[in-house]
Amino acid sequence: MSIPRLPRFQATRFAKLSARGHVGRSSSQREDMKTIAIISQKGGAGKTTLAVHLAVCAHLAGHRSAVIDLDPQATARKWADKRRDEPEVVGDHAERLPFLTEAAKNNGADLLVIDTAPNADRASLMAARAADLILIPCRPAAFDLDAIAATCDLADLARRPAWVLLSSAPVRSPLVEESRLGLEADGRRVAPFVLHQRVAFSHSVIDGRTAMEFEPFGKAAGELRDIYAWACKEIELDSRLPGSKMRKSA
Ligand SMILES: Nc1ncnc2c1ncn2[C@@H]1O[C@H](COP(=O)(O)OP(=O)(O)O)[C@@H](O)[C@H]1O
Ligand SMILES: [Mg+2]
Numbered sequence: 284m285s286i287p288r289l290p291r292f293q294a295t296r297f298a299k300l301s302a303r304g305h306v307g308r309s310s311s312q313r314e315d316m317k318t319i320a321i322i323s324q325k326g327g328a329g330k331t332t333l334a335v336h337l338a339v340c341a342h343l344a345g346h347r348s349a350v351i352d353l354d355p356q357a358t359a360r361k362w363a364d365k366r367r368d369e370p371e372v373v374g375d376h377a378e379r380l381p382f383l384t385e386a387a388k389n390n391g392a393d394l395l396v397i398d399t400a401p402n403a404d405r406a407s408l409m410a411a412r413a414a415d416l417i418l419i420p421c422r423p424a425a426f427d428l429d430a431i432a433a434t435c436d437l438a439d440l441a442r443r444p445a446w447v448l449l450s451s452a453p454v455r456s457p458l459v460e461e462s463r464l465g466l467e468a469d470g471r472r473v474a475p476f477v478l479h480q481r482v483a484f485s486h487s488v489i490d491g492r493t494a495m496e497f498e499p500f501g502k503a504a505g506e507l508r509d510i511y512a513w514a515c516k517e518i519e520l521d522s523r524l525p526g527s528k529m530r531k532s533a
Pocket of ligand 2: 331354358399
């Protein structure tokens with residue numbers, strides 16, 4: 284049976300973030316909280332997998348991270364129910380995004396990840412507009428690549444930096460490079476790292492973990508760390524990964 288994490292519809296959302304405190308921080312308020320929105324109108328593209336992995340990567344690196352789950356299917360929330368550790372995941376309607384974003388900030392989050400439903404609708408647009416960085420996971424397969432245009436148009440509408448991230452890619456397949464070239468020819472920006480199809484991504488989440496916890500030195504964990512470090516650079520957040528030289532601009 285899952286443990287209720289937060290009272291529903293209260294102003295104390297993300298209370299766990301503040302309740303746990305943070306070493307070395309004088310104030311829990313994060314004026315510089317960064318937000319990543321994961322959008323794609325295609326179901327099964329890897330949105331939730333990416334959202335929870337990025338949030339956990341930040342958490343393991345010593346950041347406070349949180350996830351807003353806008354998908355009525357509540358996949359990220361169900362994953363969090365099986366987990367006993369951060370990141371905190373809350374779900375709501377997109378109309379409540381400004382409130383939830385503010386709550387995460389007030390409760391000390393450094394990184395907020397917004398997971399969305401498989402739509403290119405108003406809710407996804409609101410998530411995109413709330414973001415410092417939009418990631419659009421996409422399988423390198425014809426039907427998926429065809430379906431990505433609406434999501435990319437929505438990201439353009441939001442006027443936020445947006446990148447397509449090739450996800451669930453077959454290992455050592457020419458499809459990856461072909462997809463990248465095709466997307467770039469269409470004027471899309473494609474993230475320099477790829478998430479390959481790896482069992483650690485799908486197996487680890489069964490009991491509320493991630494690939495980094497399931498197999499810390501595995502290939503899936505390595506790929507995710509690369510993407511996390513790259514995304515942190517894009518949003519000017521110190522990744523806090525060993526060897527990271529990133530310093531926030533003044
Ligand atoms: N890189 C990957 N390697 C292996 N399985 C993956 C990968 N990304 C996602 N999956 C699996 O694919 C399915 C759909 O992923 P999910 O993240 O739920 O997509 P979305 O949120 O876009 O619908 C899930 O079963 C998930 O475990
Ligand atoms: Mg999902």
